[in-house]
Amino acid sequence: MSTALGLAVGLATAFTSPPDRLQGEFVRILYLHVPAAWLAFLAFGVTAMGSIGWLFTRRMRWDRLAEASAETGVLFTAIALATGMIWGKPVWGTYWDWGDARLATTALMFFIYLGYLALRRTTTDPHLRARRSAVLGVVAVVQVPLVYFSVQLWRTLHQGLTIRPDGIQMDSAMAVALLANLGAFTLLYLTLVAFRTRLAQLEEAAFPARFVVPGPVTVPQLGEAET
Amino acid sequence: MSVGWVWAAYLATGAILAGYVLRLAVRWRRATGHRD
Numbered sequence: 001m002s003t004a005l006g007l008a009v010g011l012a013t014a015f016t017s018p019p020d021r022l023q024g025e026f027v028r029i030l031y032l033h034v035p036a037a038w039l040a041f042l043a044f045g046v047t048a049m050g051s052i053g054w055l056f057t058r059r060m061r062w063d064r065l066a067e068a069s070a071e072t073g074v075l076f077t078a079i080a081l082a083t084g085m086i087w088g089k090p091v092w093g094t095y096w097d098w099g100d101a102r103l104a105t106t107a108l109m110f111f112i113y114l115g116y117l118a119l120r121r122t123t124t125d126p127h128l129r130a131r132r133s134a135v136l137g138v139v140a141v142v143q144v145p146l147v148y149f150s151v152q153l154w155r156t157l158h159q160g161l162t163i164r165p166d167g168i169q170m171d172s173a174m175a176v177a178l179l180a181n182l183g184a185f186t187l188l189y190l191t192l193v194a195f196r197t198r199l200a201q202l203e204e205a206a207f208p209a210r211f212v213v214p215g216p217v218t219v220p221q222l223g224e225a226e227t
Numbered sequence: 228m229s230v231g232w233v234w235a236a237y238l239a240t241g242a243i244l245a246g247y248v249l250r251l252a253v254r255w256r257r258a259t260g261h262r263d
Contacts, residue, residue, distance in 0.1 A: 028233045032240050033236075075247050079240050082240070086232055086236040087232070188244075196251065199254055199258060202259060206259070
């Protein structure tokens with residue numbers, strides 16, 4: 001409920017904030033693009049925390065948290081990529097440019113976390129799955145600072161950091177709209193992760209066959225009697 | 228300047244979110260014993 005309210009307030013501020021001096025109405029895409037990207041960073045950070053939690057405690061709740069957060073992070077990265085491409089076409093003249101460091105590193109992050117979700121499907125053994133994905137969950141998080149600072153490390157097409165230690169380089173009405181949407185996306189993230197974690201628990205109870213340790217593989221030999 | 232791009236961005240976000248939430252809802256129904 002509060003998530004729906006937050007999204008409504010976010011939308012209202014996004015459409016009542018002033019147009020940009022250079023970009024005009026296109027700046028309204030910012031209120032989706034930036035919160036989605038930030039929440040993706042947070043989500044992958046939480047996945048790393050859940051992974052570390054599992055490695056230390058071996059409790060499955062940490063594994064469920066890591067999985068739920070990774071899936072939500074992939075969702076938010078998809079939103080950031082889609083809105084970024086739609087923004088890029090009218091403003092930069094292109095949907096995509098592989099020469100841009102921010103775009104390339106974000107795409108890499110997106111595919112590696114898709115790989116994380118694929119890796120989770122490679123076994124039905126819950127502990128093996130948790131161990132494999134926890135290792136990847138910890139290693140993969142190095143991409144978050146890489147993507148974030150890519151605009152400073154390589155000065156290419158994407159603009160630099162707007163919120164810096166020396167202040168926010170933005171009109172206050174726009175900053176308010178951005179913060180409102182950031183709040184709304186945070187509530188959305190929390191709701192989705194809570195829902196997804198609960199769903200994992202329900203599925204474990206409903207489909208026990210999907211969560212078993214596979215027995216040794218026996219290959220029938222030629223001429224062997226069927227038992 | 229066309230505001231069509233702005234609408235496209237909001238619609239794309241809505242579509243991605245709606246698709247994911249729908250998928251979760253279907254899995255939730257199955258896990259709680261509904262047959263479809």
